[in-house]
Amino acid sequence: MYLNENLKKLSQNYLFREITDRVDNFKTDNPGKKIINLGVGDYTLPLCPTVVDSMKKAVDEQSKKETFKGYGPEEGYLFLREKISDYYKTKSVNISADEIFISDGANSDIGNVLDLFSSDNTVIIPDPVYPAYVDANIIDGRKIIYVNANKYNSFLPDVPNKKFESSIIYICSPNNPTGATYDFIKLKRWVDYALETESVIVFDAAYEAFIKDTNLPSTIFSIPGAKRCAIEICSFSKIAGFTGIRCGYTVICKDLEFSGTVLNKIYKRRLVARFNGVSYITQVGASAVFTENGMKEIKKNLDYYKQNAYLLSSALKQKGIFYTGADNSPYVWFQCPYSMKSWEFFDYLLNNFEIVGTPGVGFGKNGEGFFRLSSFGTKEETELAAEKILKL
């Protein structure tokens, strides 16, 4: 048997295991001390009532012969794709329902869309980065070129000087881990680069709902020409807490074609071969997100996290510490004080202030010396953490 040897090239993901080990050791040495966990990348508030009610009704439908539903359309039910299409209209972008593919979450589609491309294409990935982009491409055996995100470009890397033809470019905005968000002009430079080099941008908009500044693009399709060079991946995880329910969507416009092949068409064919769709109950729940009540309730949850992010960033600002994110993202990314390295600062913060965060170096070499705090904790704990940061 010939195995996919690329799987052995995946780095062992020690980051979260190492965090857990260090926290466990701290607990053993300091029994009774309460830890503030701001390392979480997961939604912590429960599903909003409108979503829950709609899902309960969908369960009832599944329990009766007359309303039972078996396999649904592989690309997702039209009722949900139409709602997403309307959501794009609120962003002044026209995406038709047949350009939308419902998925079981963004993480799967980060790898799934790669089936469209040969493993001979080069991949461009920022460093630091959400690790799934790197892993998915290592599995396929693609050559990865990293572009540097750092303090000097406010963690929003510009296009490379060299023109890498036919490359797959991953962009995440608002970014995990840095929280940095591309503005229209900087994102347009990537779209122009992709069009010029016949490349494709895989745009991860998982955190789009956190954008407060209405001048910032919350979809790549607000940029002229993007429909001809970009795929957008989105998720219900961070807008509505579907991390455990699992639902997302990917947009491939019919304008996106290479060498006369329309990608929307072949992606649909690939989907039929590999996927039998997301559950009806899940899609009914996702659809409720876009109702008037659903949106109201979701906004309340998002405001809760946004306020947490504000508290953390205000404390860093008062201390004069360089940071990105927070304003349009649930993450605050900052330079470790006293020129500490990421893990050194992790221990310092844990041992002196009982705060747990995520060492930036875990997201790539340019993350060394930086640190991520998340706003997905409770208000009370975040307030306490912000007070403690002021004592740094």
Ligand code: PLP
């Ligand atoms: N993209 C980014 C940037 C993320 O941070 C995450 C999860 O943390 C995902 C995608 C995964 O989203 P999903 O839960 O829809 O798989």
